[in-house]
Amino acid sequence: MDRLRIHPNKITGKINREIYGHFSEHLGRCIYGGIYVGEDSPIENVNGMRTDVIRALKEINVPVLRWPGGCFADEYHWMDGIGPKEKRKKMINTHWGGVVEDNSFGTHEYFELCRQLGCSAYVNGNLGSGTVREMSEWVEYITFEGLSPMAQLREANGSGEAWNVKYWGVGNENWGCGGNMNPEYYANEYRRYQTYIRDYRNDGGIHKICCGPNADDYTWTRTVLDTCYRNAAPEHHGFMDGLSLHYYTVPGDWKEKGSAVWFNEQDWYRTLSKTLYMEELIERHGKIMDEYDPDKKIGLIIDEWGTWYDCEPGTNPGFLYQQNTMRDALVAGINLNLFNRHCDRVKMANLAQMVNVLQAVLLTDGEQMVKTPTYYVFQMYKSHQGASLVDSTLETSGIGLEEAFMVPNLTHSVSVDTNGQIHITITNLSADESSEIEAEITEREVKEVTGELLAGDIHAKNTFEEPSNVQPVPLQNIILNNGTFQFKLPPSSVAHLVVK
Structure with a gap:
C-alpha cells in the first residue's frame, strides 16, 4: 500500500x-x-x-x-x-x-x-x-x-x-x-x-x-x-x-x-x-x-x-x-x-x-x-x-519495462481552496496494476471524502462514433478509518478527491 x-x-x-x-x-x-x-x-x-x-x-x-x-x-x-x-x-x-x-x-x-x-x-x-x-x-x-x-x-x-x-x-x-x-x-x-x-x-x-x-x-x-x-x-x-x-x-x-x-x-x-x-x-x-x-x-x-x-x-x-x-x-x-x-x-x-x-x-x-x-x-x-498548494508526500515505487525509462507508479499534487476543501489529484502510471493508497491528513478532522475517476485501457479513446468511451465516473469504495482514508486506483487512471 x-x-x-x-x-x-x-x-x-x-x-x-x-x-x-x-x-x-x-x-x-x-x-x-x-x-x-x-x-x-x-x-x-x-x-x-x-x-x-x-x-x-x-x-x-x-x-x-x-x-x-x-x-x-x-x-x-x-x-x-x-x-x-x-x-x-x-x-x-x-x-x-x-x-x-x-x-x-x-x-x-x-x-x-x-x-x-x-x-x-x-x-x-x-x-x-x-x-x-x-x-x-x-x-x-x-x-x-x-x-x-x-x-x-x-x-x-x-x-x-x-x-x-x-x-x-x-x-x-x-x-x-x-x-x-x-x-x-x-x-x-x-x-x-x-x-x-x-x-x-x-x-x-x-x-x-x-x-x-x-x-x-x-x-x-x-x-x-x-x-x-x-x-x-x-x-x-x-x-x-x-x-x-x-x-x-x-x-x-x-x-x-x-x-x-x-x-x-x-x-x-x-x-x-x-x-x-x-x-x-x-x-x-x-x-x-x-x-x-x-x-x-x-x-x-x-x-x-x-x-x-x-x-x-x-x-x-x-x-x-x-x-x-x-x-x-x-x-x-x-x-x-x-x-x-x-x-x-x-x-x-x-x-x-x-x-x-x-x-x-x-x-x-x-x-x-x-x-x-x-x-x-x-x-x-x-x-x-487559484488554490493554495499544501505540503504533501507520497510513497512510490519504480515501474517500467526498461531501466532507462522507469517511472514512479504514482504522481500527485494537493491544494486547499478558499472554502477550506482539500483537493488531491493523483495519477496511476502503471499500464496493468492497480494501486492502493492510504492517505493521512494531519491536524484536520476528515469528515467526508468524495472522488472522481478517469480510467480505461491504455489505448482507450473517444471518437465521433463513440464519444463517451472515456469519461469520469465516481471513485467508489473510499474507506474512512480513524482519521485516515483508503482508496484504490485502477491501472492507467487519473483521480480527483475532495476532502471536507
Missing part, C-alpha cells in the same frame, strides 16, 4: 489559474473549423464562434488563451487581420500546410473569443519578421483609450472600447522558426522591442514574456538572462515578467515520433518517462533563473507543452492532427501535477493546442465535436486554479 501524507496547514505556494492555460495557433483546424466557423455557418455559433466548443471550454474554466502562435506569430502581420473581411489580405501559411490564410480571424475576433470564454488574453507579437513599430502600434490599437491613430482605426473597425491584454509575448521560438537567432542577439532585440510595449492603461501594465529555451538549452537561458540583466536597474528584473519554456513529449524521435493510437507498453512507459523529464527542466532552468531573480519575480511560462506524435494517416501532415487516448490523459495529469508542485516558479502553462491540433482537449468534424481524455483531466483538475 502506498502512503500519502498531507499537511493542510503548511501552505507552500499559490497555484496561478494561468497554469491551466491553452494555446490556439493558426495551424490546421485549430481556429478555422475548430473554434471559428464564421457568422454565416450552418454550425451553431455566436459571432462566428462555435457554440458547442465555447460551451465545452467554459466548463473547464479556461483562464488564459495564447494567440496567434507559435511559429505563425513571427510571420503574422496584424494589420492584415483587421477591417472588412472581404478586403483582408490573403497569404500562404508557410509553416503549417501551405494553405491559404484569409485572415478572417484576426484581432477583433480573438478578443471576441476571449470575451465569450471569459479568459485573459496572451498575445504573441511578431519579432521574427515584424518591426518595433508594428508591435508597438498593435499594443496601441488594442489597449489605448485616448485619441491616437491606432485607437481611431480600432474605433473605425467597430470597437470603440479598448481591450485588456494581460500577457504579451515578444517573439516565439526565436532560436528556431522565429528567426534562427543566437541568444545574445535575440536578448538585445527583446530589450529593444519590449521598450515600446507601453502601459497605456496604467493598471500595472502588460506582463512581458521573453522567449526562453527549447527544452534543455540551458545556454540560451543563461545568455538571455545575462544580456537582459546587463546594465539594467534591479527593479526592472531584466525587463521581463516571464521567460518561456517549450517542451513536447515525443515517444520516439523527431523523425519518427510514433503513433497516437498504435503503441505498446514499452511505448507507454517511454512516453510517461519523457513527460517526467519536465521536472528536471523546470528545476534546472529555475536554478539558473534563481541566480538572477532569487525572489522569483519572473515566472517560468511553459506556453507550449503536450504530446507530439506522427499525424493521423490521411490528414495533411502540416495540420498536426492526432487522436487522444488515456496515454495523453496521463501525460496531462503528470504535467499539471508538476506545474502545481513547482508553482513558486511556474506561473503559466499553455497546452498545445486547444482544438484539433496535437494534444487537443476537443476534436471536431463538421458539426460534430468530441471531448478527449485530456479534456476530462482539465475538468477534474480545475479546482486547483
Whole structure:
C-alpha cells in the first residue's frame, strides 16, 4: 500500500489559474473549423464562434488563451487581420500546410473569443519578421483609450472600447522558426522591442514574456538572462515578467515520433518517462533563473507543452492532427501535477493546442465535436486554479519495462481552496496494476471524502462514433478509518478527491 501524507496547514505556494492555460495557433483546424466557423455557418455559433466548443471550454474554466502562435506569430502581420473581411489580405501559411490564410480571424475576433470564454488574453507579437513599430502600434490599437491613430482605426473597425491584454509575448521560438537567432542577439532585440510595449492603461501594465529555451538549452537561458540583466536597474528584473519554456513529449524521435493510437507498453512507459523529464527542466532552468531573480519575480511560462506524435494517416501532415487516448490523459495529469508542485516558479502553462491540433482537449468534424481524455483531466483538475498548494508526500515505487525509462507508479499534487476543501489529484502510471493508497491528513478532522475517476485501457479513446468511451465516473469504495482514508486506483487512471 502506498502512503500519502498531507499537511493542510503548511501552505507552500499559490497555484496561478494561468497554469491551466491553452494555446490556439493558426495551424490546421485549430481556429478555422475548430473554434471559428464564421457568422454565416450552418454550425451553431455566436459571432462566428462555435457554440458547442465555447460551451465545452467554459466548463473547464479556461483562464488564459495564447494567440496567434507559435511559429505563425513571427510571420503574422496584424494589420492584415483587421477591417472588412472581404478586403483582408490573403497569404500562404508557410509553416503549417501551405494553405491559404484569409485572415478572417484576426484581432477583433480573438478578443471576441476571449470575451465569450471569459479568459485573459496572451498575445504573441511578431519579432521574427515584424518591426518595433508594428508591435508597438498593435499594443496601441488594442489597449489605448485616448485619441491616437491606432485607437481611431480600432474605433473605425467597430470597437470603440479598448481591450485588456494581460500577457504579451515578444517573439516565439526565436532560436528556431522565429528567426534562427543566437541568444545574445535575440536578448538585445527583446530589450529593444519590449521598450515600446507601453502601459497605456496604467493598471500595472502588460506582463512581458521573453522567449526562453527549447527544452534543455540551458545556454540560451543563461545568455538571455545575462544580456537582459546587463546594465539594467534591479527593479526592472531584466525587463521581463516571464521567460518561456517549450517542451513536447515525443515517444520516439523527431523523425519518427510514433503513433497516437498504435503503441505498446514499452511505448507507454517511454512516453510517461519523457513527460517526467519536465521536472528536471523546470528545476534546472529555475536554478539558473534563481541566480538572477532569487525572489522569483519572473515566472517560468511553459506556453507550449503536450504530446507530439506522427499525424493521423490521411490528414495533411502540416495540420498536426492526432487522436487522444488515456496515454495523453496521463501525460496531462503528470504535467499539471508538476506545474502545481513547482508553482513558486511556474506561473503559466499553455497546452498545445486547444482544438484539433496535437494534444487537443476537443476534436471536431463538421458539426460534430468530441471531448478527449485530456479534456476530462482539465475538468477534474480545475479546482486547483487559484488554490493554495499544501505540503504533501507520497510513497512510490519504480515501474517500467526498461531501466532507462522507469517511472514512479504514482504522481500527485494537493491544494486547499478558499472554502477550506482539500483537493488531491493523483495519477496511476502503471499500464496493468492497480494501486492502493492510504492517505493521512494531519491536524484536520476528515469528515467526508468524495472522488472522481478517469480510467480505461491504455489505448482507450473517444471518437465521433463513440464519444463517451472515456469519461469520469465516481471513485467508489473510499474507506474512512480513524482519521485516515483508503482508496484504490485502477491501472492507467487519473483521480480527483475532495476532502471536507
